Each structure stands twice: as C-alpha cells, then as structure tokens.
Amino acid sequence: MKRKNLIVLLWVTIATALFFFLFFTKEKTIDNLMLSFLISGLYSFVLGMGNGMLNDYLNKKVPWSEATTKRAVISVISILIANIILVYICNYINFVLFQKDATSEEFFSGKYNFINWFMVNIALLISAFLHARGFMEELKKTSKKEVVEQKLIAKSANAQFETLKNQLDPHFLFNSLNVLSALIDENPKQAQKFTASMSKIYRYVLEQKDKELVTVEDEIEFAKTYCELLKTRFEDSVDFIFDVRKEDYRRYVVPLSLQLLLENCIKHNFATSSKPLIIKVFSENDTLCIENNLQVREQIKESAGIGLANIVQRYSLLTKRNVFIEKSDDYFKVKLPVLSDKPNVVSIKPEDEDKAYKKAQKRVKEIKGFYANLISYCLVISFLIFINLYTQSRYHWFWWPLLGWGFGVASHAFQVFGIGESWQEKKIQEIMDKQKNKNNGNV
Structure with missing residues (x-):
C-alpha cells in the first residue's frame, strides 16, 4: 500500500x-x-x-x-x-x-x-x-x-499534414525548372512562353497548397492550364482528354493532386509523335480517375516517390476512403476519392476544446457529487446502525433510512453512470456519431 x-x-x-x-x-x-x-x-x-x-x-x-x-x-x-x-x-x-x-x-x-x-x-x-x-x-x-x-495524435497529424504540404513547393518548382531547362535547349521561344505561364501556375500552387481540400472545378481548371504548358514542350507527343461530370465540379479533392499525377505520367513514360502518351482525366463512380497508356521509360536514377505517396498520405489524414491504383500491361490508373464535404479531422478548433473542457468539468462535478453522497451514506448509516443496536437492539429501525437513502444513492449512481439525462446525452451522441459515420461512408 x-x-x-x-x-x-x-x-x-x-x-x-x-x-x-x-x-x-x-x-x-x-x-x-x-x-x-x-x-x-x-x-x-x-x-x-x-x-x-x-x-x-x-x-x-x-x-x-x-x-x-x-x-x-x-x-x-x-x-x-x-x-x-x-x-x-x-x-x-x-x-x-x-x-x-x-x-x-x-x-x-x-x-x-x-x-x-x-x-x-x-x-x-x-x-x-x-x-x-x-x-x-x-x-x-x-x-x-x-x-x-x-x-498527441492531433498534433502529430497536423505536423504530418504540414510536412506533406510543404513538400509541394520544392517538388513543383524542381520539376518545372527541369522542363524549362529542356525547353531552353530545344526551343528558346517556347521557353520564354513557358516561363510567363509558369509564374501564373506557381501563384495557384502558393494559394492552394495550404488548403486541405479544393473543388474539383478549381483543380480541373488548374490541370488544364498545366497541360497547356506540357503541350508547349511535347506538342503532339502528348494528348490530354478531360471527361469529368459537371455534378462533380462542386465536390472536393486534395489540392495539386492532378498536377502531381500528370507529372508522374510524363516522368515515368516516354512520349513520341509516333507513340503519343494519352492521358485521360474522367469521373468514375465517386472517384476522379487519371489514366495513361503504359509506355514505361528507363529511369536514369531512382525516383524520390514524392508525388503519389504525398497524395495517398494526405488523403489518409482527411478521410477513411483510399486512393486506388490500377496497373496492367496496357495502362496505369489512379482513382482519387471525390468528397462531398470538407472533413476536418486533423485540426482541433479552440471553441471545440472549450466545449469539451466545459463538458468534462460538468462530468467531474456530477461524479464528485455522487461520491460525496455515497460517503455521507456510508458514514451516517453506519453511525445510525451502531446507535440503534447499542441503545435498542430489539427494534431495528435503521433499515428505514438504510433502504430509503440507499434507493436514492442507487438512483443517483444510475443517473451519473449510465441512466437519466447522462444516458440520454450518450444515446443522442451515439446516434449522431453513427449518422456522421454513415454520411462519411457515402461521401
């Protein structure tokens, strides 16, 4: 002890x-x-x-x-x-x-x-x-x-999410400069046009990288602009096809996901006029698909693997739905979950913390009140039993306060630990959580 x-x-x-x-x-x-x-x-x-x-x-x-x-x-x-x-x-x-x-x-x-x-x-x-x-x-x-x-989980998730988002700046800039470097040697005039367009695109990158989610419409418009830059370099060696449902435009995806996947298509496949690389962006059920015909090029050096891994990890922090990858001998496809609302699982709002603290404070007060009642019951009833048996052992009147007050203590316990208003609050919260999980499952 x-x-x-x-x-x-x-x-x-x-x-x-x-x-x-x-x-x-x-x-x-x-x-x-x-x-x-x-x-x-x-x-x-x-x-x-x-x-x-x-x-x-x-x-x-x-x-x-x-x-x-x-x-x-x-x-x-x-x-x-x-x-x-x-x-x-x-x-x-x-x-x-x-x-x-x-x-x-x-x-x-x-x-x-x-x-x-x-x-x-x-x-x-x-x-x-x-x-x-x-x-x-x-x-x-x-x-x-x-x-x-x-x-700790929330802080870790926030830190992890920030780290993932901070990868986007140097990643985009590095790949864009590689394209620009190649254009300078191949076509200086196109390089000048690419430089002017790249500044507009990079502004979008800076604006969107701090957001958890963006609309499909914004991401598609940005992807089309980025595709124009790629066409500037590859001309008829690369072809882009967009077929996204209009009803999906107001839904959400992870920002810069399309741009990263388009980069991967170019990076890991060769493209020529005789064998053009065809990249399709289209809707499929509740996903946004990016598919390309497979024309794998030999890698001079091993890829850093930032693009696709970054998208997968960011989705895992925002939703339970997974990013799916399909690969065959003919094509490579990535399916991005399209979300109907903006989940906010990695951050805790100050007002939510304040509500949680007040609720916890109320709960502690209820529990302390019950145990004060229980302690009083134990002490007073013990004293009454002793007085009764010491002064008048034949008539046991102590049973009346013992049972009457005992029922009150039991009722108090049920109210605090599972029945009464607390039980109602728990059931309401349980139903709300189930409904929320159901909605998230249908997203």
Missing part, C-alpha cells in the same frame, strides 16, 4: 480509539486506552490493508478500463468473501485473544453471529467505498491518458 494510505489508516485508528474510549468506556484508565487503540488498529489495518491489497491485485489482473462489467462482478464476489474472512479474524482476535470475553468454542458456537453479521455489513460499506474510490482513480487516469493521446 502507498504511504498516504497507511497514514489515513493511522488517523482512522486514532479517531475511532478516542471516540470509543471517551464515550463508551466506563473506566478511563491507561490500560483501557491502550486496549482501545489496539482494537481500533486491528480493525482499521486488517480491514483497510486487506481491502487495499485486494483492490491493487484486481487492478493489475482485471483493470476497470479493460473489462468494467467483469471487474464489477469479480469485485462484488471477492470483497464479500474477503470481508467475511477478515471480520471473523478480527472479531476472534478481539473477543477471544484481546478482551478474553469468550473461548474459541463459544465464538464459533453462534454466540457472536449477530456481532459478526453487523461488522461484516460495516466492513462491506467501507470496502464498497474504497473500491468505488479505486474505480474513480482508474477512470481519471484512463480519461487523462485518452485526452493526452488524442492531443
């Missing part, structure tokens, strides 16, 4: 010893005071440490966060058995060994059954509180861990 728990047990021992010595001990002697401390320490440390070790053992073997229902059942059974054994041990040591009020035969004959039953109930109330406290600590750790993990 932890040191702070042992200190708590020590203070409980001192408080109960003084209470029983001052109010229920007739002869105020040093021997009786020491006996009172000894008996209080016996019950406090045996029951407290026993339940504490049991709770620690169950936390290791069956954590609350992994199997809540299973743990609850095991806890109920184990604390019932453990506390019956511990109470009988404590009562035996107290009445037979310390106070010498009975012999072993008398203790086990049934004379002390009522006292044993009473002490078992008190021990179970205290044990229930200790295990509930352990559950709350485990819940707090798990919740804190989940929050930290989600923040």
Whole structure:
C-alpha cells in the first residue's frame, strides 16, 4: 500500500480509539486506552490493508478500463468473501485473544453471529467505498491518458499534414525548372512562353497548397492550364482528354493532386509523335480517375516517390476512403476519392476544446457529487446502525433510512453512470456519431 494510505489508516485508528474510549468506556484508565487503540488498529489495518491489497491485485489482473462489467462482478464476489474472512479474524482476535470475553468454542458456537453479521455489513460499506474510490482513480487516469493521446495524435497529424504540404513547393518548382531547362535547349521561344505561364501556375500552387481540400472545378481548371504548358514542350507527343461530370465540379479533392499525377505520367513514360502518351482525366463512380497508356521509360536514377505517396498520405489524414491504383500491361490508373464535404479531422478548433473542457468539468462535478453522497451514506448509516443496536437492539429501525437513502444513492449512481439525462446525452451522441459515420461512408 502507498504511504498516504497507511497514514489515513493511522488517523482512522486514532479517531475511532478516542471516540470509543471517551464515550463508551466506563473506566478511563491507561490500560483501557491502550486496549482501545489496539482494537481500533486491528480493525482499521486488517480491514483497510486487506481491502487495499485486494483492490491493487484486481487492478493489475482485471483493470476497470479493460473489462468494467467483469471487474464489477469479480469485485462484488471477492470483497464479500474477503470481508467475511477478515471480520471473523478480527472479531476472534478481539473477543477471544484481546478482551478474553469468550473461548474459541463459544465464538464459533453462534454466540457472536449477530456481532459478526453487523461488522461484516460495516466492513462491506467501507470496502464498497474504497473500491468505488479505486474505480474513480482508474477512470481519471484512463480519461487523462485518452485526452493526452488524442492531443498527441492531433498534433502529430497536423505536423504530418504540414510536412506533406510543404513538400509541394520544392517538388513543383524542381520539376518545372527541369522542363524549362529542356525547353531552353530545344526551343528558346517556347521557353520564354513557358516561363510567363509558369509564374501564373506557381501563384495557384502558393494559394492552394495550404488548403486541405479544393473543388474539383478549381483543380480541373488548374490541370488544364498545366497541360497547356506540357503541350508547349511535347506538342503532339502528348494528348490530354478531360471527361469529368459537371455534378462533380462542386465536390472536393486534395489540392495539386492532378498536377502531381500528370507529372508522374510524363516522368515515368516516354512520349513520341509516333507513340503519343494519352492521358485521360474522367469521373468514375465517386472517384476522379487519371489514366495513361503504359509506355514505361528507363529511369536514369531512382525516383524520390514524392508525388503519389504525398497524395495517398494526405488523403489518409482527411478521410477513411483510399486512393486506388490500377496497373496492367496496357495502362496505369489512379482513382482519387471525390468528397462531398470538407472533413476536418486533423485540426482541433479552440471553441471545440472549450466545449469539451466545459463538458468534462460538468462530468467531474456530477461524479464528485455522487461520491460525496455515497460517503455521507456510508458514514451516517453506519453511525445510525451502531446507535440503534447499542441503545435498542430489539427494534431495528435503521433499515428505514438504510433502504430509503440507499434507493436514492442507487438512483443517483444510475443517473451519473449510465441512466437519466447522462444516458440520454450518450444515446443522442451515439446516434449522431453513427449518422456522421454513415454520411462519411457515402461521401
């Protein structure tokens, strides 16, 4: 057990010893005071440490966060058995060994059954509180861990997304300069025209690279402009065909995806007047396809692999839908998912954080209120049972507050941990999440 728990047990021992010595001990002697401390320490440390070790053992073997229902059942059974054994041990040591009020035969004959039953109930109330406290600590750790993990995932995703987007500038510039360098030698006039057009295109690159998604219409218009630049160099060696449905124009794709894929087509295939490279951009179901006839050229040096990998990774951060690649002996095709809305899975808005914090704060307040109610119930009912049995053992009136208040505590627990307004909120959120996932699946 932890040191702070042992200190708590020590203070409980001192408080109960003084209470029983001052109010229920007739002869105020040093021997009786020491006996009172000894008996209080016996019950406090045996029951407290026993339940504490049991709770620690169950936390290791069956954590609350992994199997809540299973743990609850095991806890109920184990604390019932453990506390019956511990109470009988404590009562035996107290009445037979310390106070010498009975012999072993008398203790086990049934004379002390009522006292044993009473002490078992008190021990179970205290044990229930200790295990509930352990559950709350485990819940707090798990919740804190989940929050930290989600923040790390979000930060990592943001950083990864920014890194991917920052690849686009040098990648586009490097490839464009390669084309320009080739044109300078082949056709200086075309090189001048290419330089003027490239500045317009590069402006689009700078404008769009920081966006998560752009409309298909914007991407198609940019791709057509870029194709004109490629035609400037390759002339009739390359042909471009666009056949995109008008209804797809208002949907979304990853920015510069078409430009990167067009680059790949040129980069990995040879194109001549006799064997032109034909590149098609068209709609197919819920995808935007880029297809070219396969005329693989020999690579002088290994490709960096930035283009297609960049697109695949950016899509993976924005949607669960995949980028599909088809390759045969005759053609190479890439299918880009076309999205109906703009998902925002890699960023957390400040207002969302504020709402989440307020919701968590309200939740913690509800849980603290329940446990304050539970602690009050355990303490007050235990005191009433003791007063009732000490003053009037024949009529057990303590059952009325025990059951009445107990139903109230149970109702409070159901409201906080699964039923009532909290349950309604959970079901509403669950239905909303299902609907959201369904919509994302249809995107």
